[in-house]
Structures are given as structure tokens and as C-alpha cells.
Amino acid sequence: MPSRRYFFLGVAASLALLTGCATQPTLEQAPPILFVHGNGDTAALWQTTLWRFESNGWPRERLHAIELPYPLARDDDSKEQAGRTSTAQAMAYLKAEVEKVRQQTGANQVVLFSNSRGGYAIRNYIQNGGGAASVSHAILGGAPNHGVWAIKGFREANEFSGTGPFLSGLNAPKNEHGDEVTGPVKWLTIRSERNDKFAQPDGVWIGAKGTATNVTFAGPELKGARNVVLPLMDHRETSFSPAAFAAAYEFIVGKRPANVGIAPESQIALSGHITGLGVDSQDPKSGNFVNNLPLPGAQLTIYETDPASGSRVGAAAYAKQVGIDGAWGPFAARAGAAYEFEISAPGYAITHIYRSPFARSSAVLNMHPDRIADADRELKSIVVLSRPRGYFDAERDKMSFDGQTPPPGVPPSGAGVASSTLKLTQAVDRAVQAEFNGERLTGRTWNAAEQHLVVLELTY
Numbered sequence: 001m002p003s004r005r006y007f008f009l010g011v012a013a014s015l016a017l018l019t020g021c022a023t024q025p026t027l028e029q030a031p032p033i034l035f036v037h038g039n040g041d042t043a044a045l046w047q048t049t050l051w052r053f054e055s056n057g058w059p060r061e062r063l064h065a066i067e068l069p070y071p072l073a074r075d076d077d078s079k080e081q082a083g084r085t086s087t088a089q090a091m092a093y094l095k096a097e098v099e100k101v102r103q104q105t106g107a108n109q110v111v112l113f114s115n116s117r118g119g120y121a122i123r124n125y126i127q128n129g130g131g132a133a134s135v136s137h138a139i140l141g142g143a144p145n146h147g148v149w150a151i152k153g154f155r156e157a158n159e160f161s162g163t164g165p166f167l168s169g170l171n172a173p174k175n176e177h178g179d180e181v182t183g184p185v186k187w188l189t190i191r192s193e194r195n196d197k198f199a200q201p202d203g204v205w206i207g208a209k210g211t212a213t214n215v216t217f218a219g220p221e222l223k224g225a226r227n228v229v230l231p232l233m234d235h236r237e238t239s240f241s242p243a244a245f246a247a248a249y250e251f252i253v254g255k256r257p258a259n260v261g262i263a264p265e266s267q268i269a270l271s272g273h274i275t276g277l278g279v280d281s282q283d284p285k286s287g288n289f290v291n292n293l294p295l296p297g298a299q300l301t302i303y304e305t306d307p308a309s310g311s312r313v314g315a316a317a318y319a320k321q322v323g324i325d326g327a328w329g330p331f332a333a334r335a336g337a338a339y340e341f342e343i344s345a346p347g348y349a350i351t352h353i354y355r356s357p358f359a360r361s362s363a364v365l366n367m368h369p370d371r372i373a374d375a376d377r378e379l380k381s382i383v384v385l386s387r388p389r390g391y392f393d394a395e396r397d398k399m400s401f402d403g404q405t406p407p408p409g410v411p412p413s414g415a416g417v418a419s420s421t422l423k424l425t426q427a428v429d430r431a432v433q434a435e436f437n438g439e440r441l442t443g444r445t446w447n448a449a450e451q452h453l454v455v456l457e458l459t460y
Contacts, residue, residue, distance in 0.1 A: 030058055031136060031252070032105045034098060035065040038116030038142075038236075040290045043067040044272065044366040045115070045240060045388050048262065048460060051360045052245045055263035062105060065364050066097045067273075067292045073117060076157040077166055083278045083291055087159050087166050090117075091124040098125070098134055109136040111252055115239035116198070119143025119220075120159060123170050127182045138181075139248045141190045141239030143220050145180075146171065148198045148206060150214040160198075162215060171222075179224025187225035188251045190244050192233045193217065195393065197416045199235075205416045226251065232396055234415035240389035264335065265360045271329025272365035274298040274322045274343060294326025298345035298369065302331060305338045310354060310431045310442040312340065329365070333358050340443070343369040349453040354443035356459050370453050381424040381445040383454040385434045391415035392436075399436045401456075407434070432456065 033053065035046040043065035050063050068090060074081040085093075094112075101110055112122045112135055119140035125131035126138060147162020149155070156164040171180045181187040197205035199219040201212060220238070221227040228247045230238060238244055242260035249257045276295035302318040305311060317339070318331040333339065341353040348369035376382055385401045392399060393415040394406040401407035407420035422432065424445060434441045434456050446452030 030062050031109065031111050032062045032064065032101050032107050033058075033111040033113055033252075034094075034101055035063070036094060036112060036114040036118030036121060037065070037067070037071065038114070038118050038239075040072050041115070041388075042071070042275070042292055042366050043364045045236070047362050047364055048389060049113075049240055049245055050362070050364070051262045052242065052257070052260060053249070054360065055259070055261065056249065056257045060361075064097070064101050066094070067366070068093055069292050071117075071292060072290055073159050075155075077159045077164075078157055087120060087124055090121040091129050094121045094125050095129050095131065098131065102134065109134055111135070111137045111139070113139040113141070113239070113248055114143065115141045115236060116143060117159075119145065120166075120170075123182075124166075126185055127170060132182055132185055135185050137186045137188070137252055139188045139190070139251060140220065140222075140225075141244050141248075142192070142196055142198070142235045143189065144198045144215070145189070145222055146219040147215055148213065149203065149208075151212075162219075174224070177224065180222045181224040186251070187222060188228065188248065189221050189225050190228045190230060190238045190247055191218065191220040192235070192238055193229050193231045195232055195396075195415050196220070196235045196238065197391070197414070205414070232393075234391040234393065236388075236418070237390045262359045266335055267361075268333040268335055268358050269330040269361045270333050270358060270365050271327070271331065271363050272367065273326040274300055274328060274345075275326060275366060275368045276345070276348075277368060277371065292366070294322070294324065295345055295368065296322060296324045296326065298322050298326070298343055300328050300367075301342045303340045303342065304334065305340045305354065305442070307338045307440075307442060308431075310340075310444040329363075338442075341367060343367060345369050347371070349448075349451045350446070351453050351455060352443065352446055353455045353457055354441055355457055356439060356441060358459075370455070372448060372451065372453055376423065376448065379423050379425060379448045380427040381422075381452075381454065382448045383422040383424070383432050383443065383445065383456065385420045385422070385436075385441075385456045385458070387418050387436065387458045389458075389460070391418045392420065397437055399434075401434045402432050434458075436460075 046065040070085045072084045074084045114122050148160040150162030159166045194217045203211040203213050230243050246260050274295050275292050278291045299321050301316050303312040320328045336357050344350045349372045351369040392410045395413050409420050432443050439460050441456040443456045
């Protein structure tokens with residue numbers, strides 16, 4: 001039976017103290033890794049994780065991040081819902097991608113590494129989709145394996161219900177030891193010690209403060225798996241942080257990585273896809289829903305910017321109107337340069353995304369324009385600070401947004417929000433700065449009345 005020891009890992013550079021296994025593959029063999037994002041997310045969230053594997057010698061062509069076209073779960077797993085996927089659909093998509101990677105690489109088996117809901121697809125595929133023979137290692141970061149709630153009679157048709165049929169089936173004992181995982185696959189879970197918004201005994205982060213969820217901090221753990229615990233990490237950091245990378249790397253390879261940093265490249269090529277936002281045709285007033293479908297005809301223009309002021313430096317460095325596949329690039333970025341990505345498309349605000357300099361090449365720089373809510377159309381400027389690979393925690397993180405500490409909308413405790421919105425009522429063309437644990441971003445205000453929206457997107 002696999003070890004169920006708990007490893008408490010800090011955030012220091014070493015971070016990985018797991019004991020290697022002689023049967024695990026060596027780095028030279030570099031098995032293909034398929035990265036599976038979570039609910040409502042995209043392949044782009046794996047960018048820094050891909051960089052860390054590459055920086056430790058993993059061939060780029062053996063790292064694959066998939067993107068589910070409709071990444072949101074249904075409210076009721078058994079009922080059709082516009083723009084959302086069932087557990088069966090998510091599993092079928094993963095199965096097809098595994099076969100594609102096996103054919104491309106010639107490998108008999110792949111490693112699967114997920115965040116959040118992506119862990120459900122992995123478990124379902126291995127247990128019910130014939131994946132046990134095609135997967136050597138399954139790594140689940142922050143997967144709510146025993147539910148976000150486990151309340152009898154409450155929304156049990158939802159896949160996130162710990163007492164519902166989906167998770168009850170996955171968690172049923174597999175052997176006389178009561179293991180919840182399917183062999184012969186090797187399993188690793190990575191969880192937060194107590195800072196995961198979806199593994200909380202109180203329903204504060206799911207809109208039910210004061211209500212017991214019947215889920216503990218240890219909800220992501222699985223009996224029969226190796227279960228790693230990361231102090232202070234939030235829900236997304238259980239997959240995308242340096243600590244999570246170190247734990248995953250050593251679990252696959254059997255030895256700690258040489259470093260958890262990102263080795264810079266001198267020549268940087270960026271590419272990705274432009275996607276859109278859907279609207280529920282049955283209820284148009286319900287607002288946007290996330291999808292990862294291409295947005296044909298969208299215009300992407302890239303400008304180098306001055307790191308201090310956010311102002312554009314010279315003419316556009318790249319411009320493309322994307323085709324039916326939504327693909328753009330490659331764009332040869334200048335090492336050390338900060339960039340503004342301007343995206344325009346009919347029915348959307350002109351969205352200005354400011355990013356830090358890119359350390360390495362990336363083919364998963366997937367972006368989408370956004371829309372301005374009706375209630376905000378009278379504002380002079382709207383600036384969003386976004387942290388896609390983690391959440392904001394006012395007690396843990398050093399951060400500011402346009403001089404405000406904590407940023408607007410960030411609660412005084414707990415890692416429960418991943419974005420902050422600055423709503424300006426005065427029309428002033430000026431710089432807007434943000435800082436998060438040493439990463440600094442500078443953008444500029446744009447006129448919301450003229451359908452412009454600003455996003456400062458953190459990379460780390």
C-alpha cells in the first residue's frame with residue numbers, strides 16, 4: 001500500500017523532502033506530462049510550472065497543457081447546461097488528449113498533473129475510463145476530493161458534493177485497506193494546511209458563513225495516496241507554486257529538482273489563443289460564462305511599455321487579427337521588456353493587459369477580452385489587478401494596488417479572492433501601479449466611457 005505519510009513543506013528554495021522510489025522514472029527518460037486545469041480556468045495557468053520543469057531539463061515537447069472548451073461544471077451533473085460540462089464530458093476530453101499525447105510522443109504512459117476540478121477528470125478517467133494502464137503518476141493539487149460541501153440532501157447532484165453520487169463513487173474503497181485510489185497508478189495529493197477556500201469546515205467562501213460544510217482542511221487527501229501538506233498555500237498555489245512544483249517533480253523523478261526557480265532564456269517566443277466569453281442563450285441576463293473557445297476576428301496588438309510609467313515605447317511590436325482558430329504568434333519578445341497586450345473584438349471592451357517581462361518562451365499565453373458591466377458604464381476608468389495562479393491573502397502577502405493596502409475587495413484574512421478592481425470616477429490619464437510579494441506591475445488608465453478596460457495581470 002502506498003505511503004500515507006504527511007510532509008509539511010515550507011516555501012524555501014529546497015521545498016521538496018520526499019523520499020524517492022527506485023521504480024520511478026529518471027529525468028533522462030522524461031515521461032510526457034499532461035497538465036489539467038481546474039473549474040473555469042485555462043491552460044495558461046500552467047505557464048510558470050512549465051517554465052520550472054523546462055528549467056530543470058524537461059524537454060518542452062514533452063510538456064502538454066490541455067484546455068477544456070467549456071471548463072465550468074454543471075450545477076446538476078445529470079442535466080444539460082449551456083456552456084458547461086458534465087463529469088463524463090470532462091473525462092472524455094481528457095481521455096482523448098491522453099491518447100493524442102501518447103501518439104505524438106510514442107510513450108506508453110503519461111503523467112497527469114491537475115489543479116482543483118481537473119483532479120476529478122483524472123480520477124474518473126483512471127477509475128472509470130480505462131486510464132489505469134495509460135497513466136504512471138497522478139498528481140492532484142487542491143482537488144476537493146471529499147467535496148466542497150458534504151451535506152446530506154444539499155445539492156447532491158452537483159459534482160462538488162461530497163455525499164453526491166459522483167464523489168461517493170470515486171471515494172468508494174478499492175481494496176481491503178480501504179484505499180480510495182485506483183492502482184497500479186502512483187498517486188500524490190497536494191493540499192494547503194488550512195488556507196484552501198474549498199477545503200474549509202465553515203462555508204464562508206461558498207456563501208454560507210456559519211454553516212458547517214462537513215469538509216475538513218484535509219478534504220483533498222486520499223487514502224492510499226502520498227499526501228503532501230503545504231503551509232500557507234492557497235487553493236491554486238497547491239498546483240502552481242514553487243513548492244507544489246518541487247513536490248510534483250520529486251514524486252515523478254525520485255529526486256529533488258536542482259532548483260525551483262525559472263532559468264531565463266535570451267530568445268523568447270510567445271504565442272497562444274484569443275478566446276471569448278459566452279452568454280447563456282436561455283437566460284441572456286445571467287451574465288457571462290467562461291469558455292475557452294476561439295474568438296475569430298479579434299485583434300491583438302502588443303506594445304512594449306516603460307516599466308515606471310506604463311506608457312507605450314514606440315510603435316506596435318506585433319499585431320494580428322486572429323483567424324477561426326483564435327491562434328496568434330509567434331511573437332519575438334525582447335528579454336527583460338514589459339508589454340501591454342491590447343485586445344479588441346465586437347461586443348467587448350477594448351482590453352489592455354499589462355504583464356511583467358517574460359522569463360522564457362510560452363505557447364500557452366491565452367487571453368480574452370472582457371465586457372464592462374452595465375452598472376460600471378459611467379465610470380471614468382476600470383483597472384483590475386488579477387492573480388491567476390493564486391489568491392490574495394492580506395495576512396500573508398505584501399501587496400498594494402494604486403497605493404491601497406490591502407487592495408480593494410481583499411478581505412482582512414483568508415485567501416478567498418484572486419482579483420481586485422479599482423473603479424475611478426475622475427478622468428485622468430495616469431499610471432497605476434501594483435505590487436505583490438516583489439512582483440511589480442505598472443499600467444495606465446483608459447477611458448471606460450469609450451469602452452476601455454485595464455488589467456494588470458500578475459505572473460507569479
